[in-house]
Amino acid sequence: xxxxxxxxxxxxxxxxxLDTVExxxxxxxxxxxxxxxxxxxxxxxxxxxxxxxxLHDAISRRLAWGDREDVVLQDAEVVFDRLMLAVERAFRxxxxxxxxxxxATLVAVTVARVVSRAAVDRASHERAARLREEMAxxxxxxxxxxQKATIARLEGELRAAAYRG
Amino acid sequence: xxxxxxGDTNVGKVRENNEDSLxxxxxxxxxxxxxxMGGANAGDIASQTARxxxxxxxxxxxxxxxxxxxLTAAIQSGSxxxxxxxxxxxxxxxxxxxxxxxxxxxxxxxxxHVGDSRAYLLREGRLLQLTKDHTIVEELVGRGLLAPExxxxxPYKNVLxxxxxxxxxxxxxxxEVVLEPGDRMMICSDGLYGYAQIxxxxxxxxxxxxxxxxxxxxxxxxxxxxxxxxxxxxxxxxPAQPVSSTVxxxxxxxxxxxxxxxxxLQLCKDGxxxxxxxxxxxxxxxxxxxxxxxxxxxxxxxxxKSTGVNVWTFAQNLAAGWFERDGNWEALRSMMDIIANxxxxxxxxxxxxxxxxxxxxxxxxxRALVVAELALGGxxxxxxxxxxxxxxxxxxxxxPRVDLSEPRPRLTPMPRLTPNPRSTPTAEKIAAMPPIxxxxxxETRPGAEQTMVEPPMSEPSGFIDRPTIPFLRPERExxxxxxxxxVMLAVDKTITVAIARTAPKAENLRTVLSALQQxxxxxxxxxxxxxxxxxxxxxxxxxxxxxxxxxFDALDHSRILVAAAVHQIQVPxxxxxRALRALSRAHQxxxxxxxxxxxxxxxxxxxxxxxxxxxxxxxRDQVAEAERRRADLERQIAIQTDQSLPWGSRGNTxx
Numbered sequence: 056x057x058x059x060x061x062x063x064x065x066x067x068x069x070x071x072x073l074d075t076v077e078x079x080x081x082x083x084x085x086x087x088x089x090x091x092x093x094x095x096x097x098x099x100x101x102x103x104x105x106x107x108x109x110l111h112d113a114i115s116r117r118l119a120w121g122d123r124e125d126v127v128l129q130d131a132e133v134v135f136d137r138l139m140l141a142v143e144r145a146f147r148x149x150x151x152x153x154x155x156x157x158x159a160t161l162v163a164v165t166v167a168r169v170v171s172r173a174a175v176d177r178a179s180h181e182r183a184a185r186l187r188e189e190m191a192x193x194x195x196x197x198x199x200x201x202q203k204a205t206i207a208r209l210e211g212e213l214r215a216a217a218y219r220g
Numbered sequence: 221x222x223x224x225x226x227g228d229t230n231v232g233k234v235r236e237n238n239e240d241s242l243x244x245x246x247x248x249x250x251x252x253x254x255x256x257m258g259g260a261n262a263g264d265i266a267s268q269t270a271r272x273x274x275x276x277x278x279x280x281x282x283x284x285x286x287x288x289x290x291l292t293a294a295i296q297s298g299s300x301x302x303x304x305x306x307x308x309x310x311x312x313x314x315x316x317x318x319x320x321x322x323x324x325x326x327x328x329x330x331x332x333h334v335g336d337s338r339a340y341l342l343r344e345g346r347l348l349q350l351t352k353d354h355t356i357v358e359e360l361v362g363r364g365l366l367a368p369e370x371x372x373x374x375p376y377k378n379v380l381x382x383x384x385x386x387x388x389x390x391x392x393x394x395x396e397v398v399l400e401p402g403d404r405m406m407i408c409s410d411g412l413y414g415y416a417q418i419x420x421x422x423x424x425x426x427x428x429x430x431x432x433x434x435x436x437x438x439x440x441x442x443x444x445x446x447x448x449x450x451x452x453x454x455x456x457x458x459p460a461q462p463v464s465s466t467v468x469x470x471x472x473x474x475x476x477x478x479x480x481x482x483x484x485l486q487l488c489k490d491g492x493x494x495x496x497x498x499x500x501x502x503x504x505x506x507x508x509x510x511x512x513x514x515x516x517x518x519x520x521x522x523x524x525k526s527t528g529v530n531v532w533t534f535a536q537n538l539a540a541g542w543f544e545r546d547g548n549w550e551a552l553r554s555m556m557d558i559i560a561n562x563x564x565x566x567x568x569x570x571x572x573x574x575x576x577x578x579x580x581x582x583x584x585x586x587r588a589l590v591v592a593e594l595a596l597g598g599x600x601x602x603x604x605x606x607x608x609x610x611x612x613x614x615x616x617x618x619x620p621r622v623d624l625s626e627p628r629p630r631l632t633p634m635p636r637l638t639p640n641p642r643s644t645p646t647a648e649k650i651a652a653m654p655p656i657x658x659x660x661x662x663e664t665r666p667g668a669e670q671t672m673v674e675p676p677m678s679e680p681s682g683f684i685d686r687p688t689i690p691f692l693r694p695e696r697e698x699x700x701x702x703x704x705x706x707v708m709l710a711v712d713k714t715i716t717v718a719i720a721r722t723a724p725k726a727e728n729l730r731t732v733l734s735a736l737q738q739x740x741x742x743x744x745x746x747x748x749x750x751x752x753x754x755x756x757x758x759x760x761x762x763x764x765x766x767x768x769x770x771x772f773d774a775l776d777h778s779r780i781l782v783a784a785a786v787h788q789i790q791v792p793x794x795x796x797x798r799a800l801r802a803l804s805r806a807h808q809x810x811x812x813x814x815x816x817x818x819x820x821x822x823x824x825x826x827x828x829x830x831x832x833x834x835x836x837x838x839x840r841d842q843v844a845e846a847e848r849r850r851a852d853l854e855r856q857i858a859i860q861t862d863q864s865l866p867w868g869s870r871g872n873t874x875x
Binding site: 057075125136153157161163165168171177178179182199203209 | 466532533764765768769775776783786793800801808811812815819821822826828833835842847850856860
């Protein structure tokens with residue numbers, strides 16, 4: 056089967072794999088993964104890891120909109136499992152099956168890589184933010200110490216004045 | 221490459237005799253157009269003489285000479301023959317002929333010409349003139365002595381600078397063309413391009429009709445343009461790239477289907493769609509639009525592979541809506557049959573018009589209908605599954621536990637099913653139905669023989685502990701299945717090949733491959749095993765790009781190695797495919813587990829950040845509180861020390 060035919064053959068599994076009925080007309084969860092598999096098939100089934108910028112972009116967007124990394128990963132797992140079943144059922148030609156399976160695995164690894172990288176980046180940002188917080192805390196503690204000293208002095212003066220009065 | 225070729229000639233509307241000649245020798249791949257000239261019927265003799273000479277020359281030497289040399293020599297032999305014939309008879313002095321010929325050798329075409337007969341190539345919609353007319357005017361234009369725009373009006377525009385017969389030898393211009401799929405070539409006499417617009421020629425040549433039809437249409441074109449000269453045309457065509465059936469269905473098929481939507485709706489109506497209970501209460505036109513047009517559109521979307529409601533979604537929506545209204549299956553079945561029959565009739569009618577398109581549409585529409593049936597099947601399966609789950613709930617709630625330590629009675633009355641508060645309406649209906657095996661009247665009748673059933677052997681869950689319809693629920697865990705020995709052997713072989721290809725220092729990679737080997741055997745997808753394997757590989761590392769990314773590099777590299785290795789092992793294809801599936805599943809589980817570990821490793825940073833932010837907030841609060849306290853103290857001191865302030869102002873000083 057040519058790349059184009061393979062693309063078409065897998066495209067028709069979209070509703071089944073993504074369970075679009077359940078999710079209406081909106082892009083169902085994991086759609087970015089299915090689309091990435093299609094792109095991988097269209098590109099001949101192989102690409103340099105991480106070069107699927109569209110997948111990167113789609114996952115980043117989901118994360119930016121508040122989806123957690125584990126949710127994104129879970130959706131990818133569901134799509135992978137469903138695709139495996141659908142392909143086994145829908146493709147008679149075993150060679151074609153193998154091509155799709157290879158592409159799906161490629162995408163699964165890429166998704167994991169993107170999610171992990173996002174998590175690591177987030178952790179780095181959080182570490183940097185914590186460092187800033189700790190620096191701010193140091194300065195606040197200094198200010199607090201000075202304030203305490205001032206308050207003690209003022210209280211002494213007030214007591215002295217009361218005594219004099 | 222299979223080439224189609226056809227030629228035709230016509231005397232035209234003015235001339236009385238046809239001085240043109242042509243050669244269409246498919247066996248030798250020789251195609252020639254000759255346009256004779258000269259008074260006293262000498263023109264046709266010249267062209268025929270040259271034709272015979274060329275044909276004879278090529279017939280004797282085809283295969284012995286290079287095409288270019290052969291065609292040149294053949295045309296020159298024609299010139300010599302015409303010259304000889306002209307010299308032999310006084311009345312024929314000065315006769316001659318033009319000549320344009322093609323010698324086809326596989327995909328290579330050698331074009332040779334003398335005079336103003338032309339060769340054209342139509343490639344990707346563009347018409348190229350391969351030959352340059354050997355006329356005085358063209359020579360003048362070529363030398364820059366005449367402007368191209370003046371050439372058309374020049375009195376000598378038809379006067380040839382070269383022809384066959386003027387001399388024993390002729391200077392032949394040769395051009396070589398390598399044919400590409402979809403190319404069309406044409407050689408013609410000036411009777412065509414002299415009386416037909418070049419745009420019209422291009423249009424006809426590119427029409428896609430068979431070469432014979434094209435040749436005939438081109439001649440008609442020249443005749444409609446006046447037909448002042450003999451016209452001769454030979455058209456050669458190479459087959460176009462076969463258009464994939466998918467593309468045909470997406471384009472022509474989808475359009476043809478949509479154009480016949482009115483017919484489809486009529487057939488649906490005739491089939492009884494508007495009388496179906498599903499659309500009861502709707503006007504006939506509304507019913508047709510709501511159901512008929514929607515399904516027609518859904519099939520169109522499926523054919524065109526465009527976005528929008530497709531057949532699967534349509535069938536699901538239709539059936540789900542109907543079932544929600546407690547509709548029965550027969551009505552839905554009848555509706556689907558009406559739609560299917562109407563669709564098939566439309567396709568059959570299309571098939572009469574275009575058998576190939578009809579065949580492709582038949583396959584595509586049938587597939588769409590099968591998809592609709594699958595959607596219905598899925599929905600029915602869901603309903604069955606729900607009923608089954610309800611039955612399990614009811615059964616579990618009502619069957620008393622049996623103490624195995626006590627002697628088991630041989631027969632026990634089957635308990636009545638009572639509605640479970642959590643059960644669905646379907647379950648309630650089932651519960652309300654009389655029991656199948658026990659009749660209540662007989663149960664209560666004293667002395668009547670009770671219908672007995674065997675009690676469960678151990679506990680209710682032993683009777684049935686899980687739904688038994690696993691399909692369409694891939695997330696449902698299937699336990700207790702393992703890959704066969706054959707597949708595992710193939711997996712082992714694959715991993716062995718893959719490991720053999722790893723570099724000596726690629727420890728990570730070998731560990732990943734070994735983990736894949738272990739995980740591949742478990743079809744059930746035991747995630748715990750994947751997590752353990754992932755932990756082994758993860759080890760201890762920093763949570764940053766430098767620490768984490770090598771893991772994914774190894775996972776990706778192992779994927780590539782496995783994909784390559786699985787094609788190298790010597791096992792039957794089905795086993796190989798199953799081995800790849802097993803390894804891919806294992807791979808997916810392993811990368812998921814690995815990512816889970818990464819996420820887990822990243823979690824503390826968020827927690828620590830939150831703690832730090834909390835501490836900062838507390839410190840800020842303390843600073844603010846201290847600031848308020850300091851200000852208060854300063855105000856008190858100011859009031860006490862500044863006694864000069866008037867009464868009433870004390871305590872109002874703004875600080």
